[in-house]
Amino acid sequence: MSVETWTPAGPALLFCPADRPERYAKALDRSDVVILDLEDAVAAVNKAQAREALIGNPVAADRVIVRINPADTPEHRRDLDAVQSTAYRVVMQAKVESAAQITAHGLPTIALIETPLGAVRVEEIAAAPNCVGLMWGAEDLAAGMGGTSSRFDDDEPDTGAYRDVARHVRARVRLAAAAFRVAAIDAVHIDIADVDGLVAEVRDAVAQGYTATACIHPSQVEHIRAGYAPSADRVEWARKVMDGAVAHEGGVFAVDGQMIDGPLIAQARAILARVTQG
Template identity: 65%
Template sequence: MTLANAWIPPGPAMLFCPADRPERYQKAADRADVVILDLEDAVAPDNRIAAREALVANPLDPSRTIVRINPAGTGDYRRDLTALAETNYRVVLQAKAESGQSVIDTGLQTIALVETPLGAVRVNEIAEAVNCIGLMWGAEDLVAGLGGKSSRFGPGEYREGSYRDVARHVRAVVRLAAAAYQKFAIDAVHLDYRDHDGLAQEVRDAVAIGYLATACIHPSQVETIRLGYRPSDDEIDWARRVLDGAAENPGVFSIDNQMIDGPVLRQAEAVLARAVAGDAVGLEGSSS
């Protein structure tokens, strides 16, 4: 079940900003497509009162702003929602979402952050909630909840730098659940903000399986994400030729020795949709 007129990200680069640092709010908004004002992990517990006050006193464009709230059932969660009622923000990122009911109870358009073992095994129930407009996943809290020590293979290990299999599994089931219930999906942050090559590889894979956006923790990551989501000139040319061919051929046809049918046509449409989105955030030319 989907919400009518649900919010969707206006671009692929979503930048976290600590809510207790209001001097950074506008800078983040100027750099990224969406700002995630964080009342949870980025804010020390003793600073959360000040963070909520800053959230109310320093408004950003609500069409380009999400607020990450604390997990359901906590005092901070209730206080977060009380503060939000004094703002124009109506889209939240619910930390550690673990049930469909916890999403419904926010009373707001909610992106569910699946980052615990229980959330992962209940991802379909979460995605089905009517006010769940999207899903995001997180690796570090997930691994902590497993009693593990790292979400990625380390130096000298097999597939160094890439996610371990349990994290890859949750990334996949989040994407599947989002698609099954017609919600968008946001890929997790790449914590090593200096590793632009690694981020670029993850973005390419996210695009290939239909993620709509990628979250980030540093402004320097924004351009890598934008470039990764925007199709190359060759991809755009291919997609246009596919759509032109479909207009002239009512059935299956061939382009460059590739058979074009319904699924390939939908892939071409997705490529052009990403190109339009890239143009909307000011990107130009080839990117991949």
């Protein structure tokens, strides 16, 4: 089946445990989109309770994604059945490793790329007809390779930065999403107190054209929104570029001493699209 293009209501996607229904409305109030989590945020003994809460406590369906368990787990089919009993239709499937794992159910799916096999098959997954987005996960990826951390430690150069494999997967996810025209969601920044690190990663995500960034704490939302909102100077530049493109009918021209051609016109269009998104 084919599905319509999906775009989040804004750039800040906040995880919320599905077994905590008293947090649903608060999470929606604080973020652009809420990811109601049936996977890692819920203990095994609470999975059934989380599905019941999902069904029994409906909130704005157009601003909700439901994270479901991986295809090779007993919880997967139960999660799908629960989602079908709600108005929610966009799911985020954990640890996707093939296109078949999401086409089997056909729901509009954000494929979470967080295993080595998923990473090397990301293009195949992005091409699936019901894939509407890609997200990647750094810590599961590191664990799946037998590693101990996705980032450099405090006593190493580039403290806090992603190690090479994580950076590679982050870039590959972005490329695959762009190639197949699906949304790209950047990974969570798990160090809640590290505001500077979060801000730097958001800026980098925006520069690479990521659609949104996921987060685990409401305090991170404002920094994500601010990072995705272009500065007044960039908006002014983009408007000059688009005005010039119209005046010159697509030919090469200059704005503030800078030569403008096709790629820069596309960048200006992307900047103005983020104004609309915000």
